[in-house]
Amino acid sequence: MRLHRNLVFAVIDGLHLIFNEGEYADKVVQKLLKRDSRWGSRDRGFIAETTYDIVRWKRLYAEIAEIKEPFDRPKLFRMFSVWAVLRGIPIPDWNQFEPTPARRIKGRFDALSKERKFRESVPDWLDELGVASLGEKVWTKELAALNEQADVILRVNTLKTTTPQLKQFLTGEGVATQTIPGYPHALKLVERGNVFVTQAFKDGLFEVQDASSQLVAPYLEVSPGMRVVDACAGAGGKSLHLAALMENKGQVIALDIYSGKLKELKRRARRNGAHNIETRVIDSSKVIKKLHGSADRVLIDAPCTGLGILRRNPDAKWKMEPGFLEKITRTQQELLADYSQMVKTGGKMVYATCSILPQENRQQVQEFLASERGSEFTLLREQQIYAHKSGFDGFYMAELERK
Template sequence: MTKEEKKVNLRELSLLILIEVLEQDSYSNVAIHNTLLKYQYLEKQDRAFLSRLTEGVIERVIEIDYIINQFSKVKTTKMKAPIRNILRMGVYQIMYMDQVPDRAACNEAVKLAQRKGFYNLKGFVNGVLRNISRKKDEILWPDKEKQPKEYLMVTYSFPEWILNLWLTEYSYEQIEEMLKAFLEQKQTTIRCNQTKVTVEELRQQLLEEKITVKEGDYLPFALKISDYNYLKKIKAFRQGLFQVQDESSMLVAYTSGVKNGDYVIDLCAAPGGKSTHIAELLNKTGIVSARDVSEDKVAFINENVARLELSNLKAEVYDATELRKEDIGKADIVLADLPCSGLGVIGKKTDIKYKTKKEDIEALAELQRRILSQAVQYVKPGGILMYSTCTINHIENIDNVNWLLEQYKEFELETLDSNMPDNLKSSTTKRGYLQLLPGKHKTDGFFFAKFRRK
């Protein structure tokens, strides 16, 4: 290791990411990924510490600020950004990282404040964190019975407006179940590329690489992996033997009824999970036309296509809101996994809950309908339209299903049960749609519906 590599201060790296995400509105997955890419030489343990600390602060920032504000005369909103985030990091270590002694969390925060030029505030940082460390059992929490919504907001670090929305659609108990699930440690779910390897062969190869492997919860070709450094270091990933994809998303291609020789259009395909899955299910026949709105997104699809070695998938730049006349009535299957609020994947992209606004959801529902208006035209008579989102709001999901059925009488819902895992069958899958909820199901929050053109 070079002298430069030895100088890396993990807490300082975490601070830089937090400022980028919480103060400058960057996306956490991008900021963390870019940092880990830059410091690839870090040991597995150091990478894990950096990810845990950074993601933990982002995930629990409302709760952390609530704690700080009980012990500091200066409220977090009035603090300078570096100090605010140094304190947040200290509190997270004190409250949630047992392997870090409280004394070390305080001392490292003081050193970091000095390192960033805040010599005059080192006493303030030290005082606040040591006070929290001594009195963490005396923190006053909202009473669940008397302040039910405030209890959820603080306990699960959740914005009030989203809770207000969900309280009109789900029970309090169901919402708390989802919020608990969002905070649970996640394994990486992968889909075996069965054009190249069997599930058992993939499992054995991953085990040989000292990776922990578990079966998926619903699908025979899904596995869950953990205890690995990063994806590109896994030989099986580089060889194209698997694709990272949640089981909820895998269900779309799996229940579509795709058959050899089909022509499939995926309108908003990046990063290519559903496109590549349906290309695999086509058994080297047919064609998948995978489209997305930018060169960057299409490059991402092509990267996965090349790695998985799928010759029947072609990716191109195309705006899904514009009609491509030569495709009218040509597709056996159209996949419309549309831009959405993403509130179903908060467990994996924690900052979504802070970045999404109520007005965004209304605008997205309108965009979804604009794209669906084009999507229906591509479906041939007897063909299938699969509509999906990674969110759990009615306006983006079942409301759009009802809107489509009302606007386009030539479409009807088709049962999902012919290819649905038994432990997911319900009264709604029989009708043709499924809302997956974290906590209730062992997946992301996800919605999909299957329509057939009469």
């Protein structure tokens, strides 16, 4: 493989924004890919995957390169050199690259890989938290799985097509996919590619959504005609799934504190042909109070540490602070207490997170059930999904019924 200067410089620029300016990796990559319209799919793939790779292994590569933050450009080029050497890619004779001792890099890699916090590239505090929460065996397996590159998974929009039809449409556009046993509306890309330029996407035949995330909406057991509240809707991936499961009949009320995200949901809903979604911004407590006791189903897809989706957002482990878990668990408990009041008697609520920590999952549900408001609910079932077992994102879901 031969390295091209403009592509390498784009990666270095991106790493500077992520590591030194605190920007989010996905947003940075989006900006980088718009830099040169002449770049083909292979060029764009190199930039995206190399940037994510170095972000994912930041601690390991920095230790091997013997550098510390802040990372100026010479340090970023040293980190890039580590990435290249470990992949057997020749380092070009450019001024930006120092003489690279390949044997020393490989030797340090072998030595550091014996210790999990370096091998899996995580902060000390996060490694300690994982062990305390899940135990050595589970944490070691899960952390390794969360460092693997995530597959691109599509969710078939059943309002417009079926799984076999979408598979055929995409094949016609040169996009090969595979079905996934146990996930009836999921298709996995055989090779990574930009599916957003396909006509099938433009026609609203699918959304990109991980297989684990696709389990959440069905967990609510919705049916056409119900009133369903998606209390933390965001840009609406699960609202769209709920609308499809309800066959566009009934009402999906998508709530969020960010109006910009709900605006994006409206745009996606139009493309999907989902007509039963109504968006409401939570700009005061009145928005929730008006819905008290009125919903057949409520989904609380709660804000969380996001440790179950590190494969997609590897920069999260560098942005997260040790005190964040305590702060977010308080928020989760407040949401359970407040939003559960929207469930009518006999209705059901699903609490979900994209986390693998029991503090955010089972322990939150148990604390809620032991509270005054939680005493009105019964836990029907719960499911913890681990990446090392499923091959997909880490998730948690609990279904509760209001007595």
